[in-house]
Amino acid sequence: MAELIAPMDIDGDDTNPSPLKPNNNKGKNVVVSDPVHGEATPWVEKYRPQSLDDVAAHRDIVDTIDRLTSENRLPHLLLYGPPGTGKTSTILAVARKLYGPQYRSMILELNASDDRGIDVVREQIQNFAGTQSLSFGAKPPVKLILLDEADAMTKDAQFALRRVIEKYTKSTRFSLICNHVNKIIPALQSRCTRFRFAPLDSFHVTERLKHVIEAEGLDVSESGLAAVVRLSNGDMRKALNILQSTHMASQKITEDAVYLCTGNPLPKDIEQISHWLLNESFTESFKRISDMKATKGLALVDIVREVTMFVFKIKMPADVRVLLINDLADIEYRLTFGCNDTLQLGSMIATFTKARSALVAAAK
CATH class of the missing domain: 3.40.50.300 (P-loop containing nucleotide triphosphate hydrolases)
Known part of the structure; x- marks a missing residue:
């Protein structure tokens, strides 16, 4: 007969913790191990x-x-x-x-x-x-x-x-x-x-993902792994879900495959959109961004979020940067409540038009 071990009593004076035993229960919802499925x-x-x-x-x-x-x-x-x-x-x-x-x-x-x-x-x-x-x-x-x-x-x-x-x-x-x-x-x-519990840093997310990649025998490029880490934003659950869903959709996990599977705009698309916003007229920017949204099936709220991050990389006066970020945050907030995409796209372009005027004035 197996020996019965009493669980530890926290309020007691004697220190006698139970040894850690292997267990197949995985977490919140118990997942039964099935060798077939x-x-x-x-x-x-x-x-x-x-x-x-x-x-x-x-x-x-x-x-x-x-x-x-x-x-x-x-x-x-x-x-x-x-x-x-x-x-x-x-x-x-x-x-x-x-x-x-x-x-x-x-x-x-x-x-x-x-x-x-x-x-x-x-x-x-x-x-x-x-x-x-x-x-x-x-x-x-x-x-x-x-x-x-x-x-x-x-x-x-x-x-x-x-x-x-x-x-x-x-x-x-x-x-x-x-x-x-x-x-x-x-x-x-x-x-x-x-x-x-703060968001996990990139190092810990990357190390854990490498463990899963090795265990599952996945074919993942360095850019693909970096894309998963970036999109997870310090959320390990989200990172694992992105990795698994991309693996189900593509045998080789690349940067393009990750962004395509998650529906997020590619970094090169964001660079292109930012170029239009900073250099093209209102009408031209509106047409080109609308065409890209329709062609690639992008959500405007994702575009606004990524453009906001891109603004941090652009060299510009601090007051203009703050103006842009605040206006973009307002647009993202309105989009989360179901405001009209067309109106909010026009608002985003108008925000950059105002910022361009401020940049020209600062240059003079």
Whole structure:
């Protein structure tokens, strides 16, 4: 009969953490390994870190949480930052270290964007926190409740959760995960140890992608890899999705293949559009950009976003640059709310026409 190992008790005085055990569960949604249809597994789940050592970046945060876990001093956690930066992967790796193979029975994982009302706090969360854990040791193990996208919870639910956290601190640890920490009420923030997960830098995204490329045996050019890293904007989940979708569409992953698959304008197209905006008349720029949009199926919001980035590379007076960037940001904001593309294209061209006049005046 296999030996039963009791999960660690965080509030106890004895340090006796459970050894890390291999586990096939990959993350938020459990993906069952299928040797026949294994290729259909999303790489986001297939290559999700299984231990704290596998987390790609934020080593200072990961090492701190790892130390607190090993010392039986894990507090309530509030992990916040942009999507795809390792928040959920980190806390799931902590759960695996705490409980080993039986970690699924010791955690309650809820997506607060779906279950965000006060009834969920009063029923599911309180019931789970209030039940006694099965333990073969001297003390019952501490359970873990994961609330993903906690910033989507209603204010009433957050206030109710505050009381539940206070009541069950001795038996349960809470981990809140969110993108916007300002949407979490101060009463909850003060009860948690906060860690900010910044967007991943290019180095860590590149290294992780190289690992996936080697494991999958992909044919990826250097420019193709650089394009995936650039388009991901520090989001590892987005980077893996781009890599997998491009691989499904093209045997060789090149820069053109990546941009074509994602529908983003190529850098050379942005350079051409910027040239028209800075040198051609309003009518000519409008016609040429409209033709390129129709021919290549580009979205104006993507063009505006990329042109904004291109403005940073152009040598011009600081006040003119600020004028351009602010106006382009306003146009992008209006496009996200469904404003007419034709009107916003005209607005973008007019913005550059005004900037050109300012450049001429500065030259004189």
